[in-house]
Amino acid sequence: MKLLVLGGTHHAGRAVVETALEVTGFDAQLLWAPPALLQEEGFPLGMEFGLRYPHDPAPTGIHDADVGVALAAGLTCRPLRETLAATWAWLRAEGDPRPRPDTPAPDAWFDPAAEQRVLARLQNKERS
Numbered sequence: 001m002k003l004l005v006l007g008g009t010h011h012a013g014r015a016v017v018e019t020a021l022e023v024t025g026f027d028a029q030l031l032w033a034p035p036a037l038l039q040e041e042g043f044p045l046g047m048e049f050g051l052r053y054p055h056d057p058a059p060t061g062i063h064d065a066d067v068g069v070a071l072a073a074g075l076t077c078r079p080l081r082e083t084l085a086a087t088w089a090w091l092r093a094e095g096d097p098r099p100r101p102d103t104p105a106p107d108a109w110f111d112p113a114a115e116q117r118v119l120a121r122l123q124n125k126e127r128s
Helices: 011-024 035-040 068-072 080-094 112-127
Strands: 002-007 028-033
Touching (some): 028 035
Parallel strands (some): 002 028
16 A cells, blocks of 8 residues: 555545546545645645646646637536546556656656655554
């Protein structure tokens, strides 16, 4: 089991991560950190998913894009579980896509020492 530390209490973010764990069958314990704790340790809120625009190798966050025009033009979204299941099936069949050469490795997104401090604080809080 791996412990995953995630920020905030936003319902949609929780739904994505919890549904992804269910769909993939990964055994992980999720620890939800209060935004204030993550900010104290220098984690940029809203960057947890590490999304990027093609012209910018730095994570931009999941809420930076305005999809209003696409929705007005008739964009519809399929259910989350269906989307995650299809994506997981595709990744298992095709393998992970090759990262762009200018994309930093995930282990470079955050300071590992800060991550360990947050994890320790959350685990200590759970014990008390």
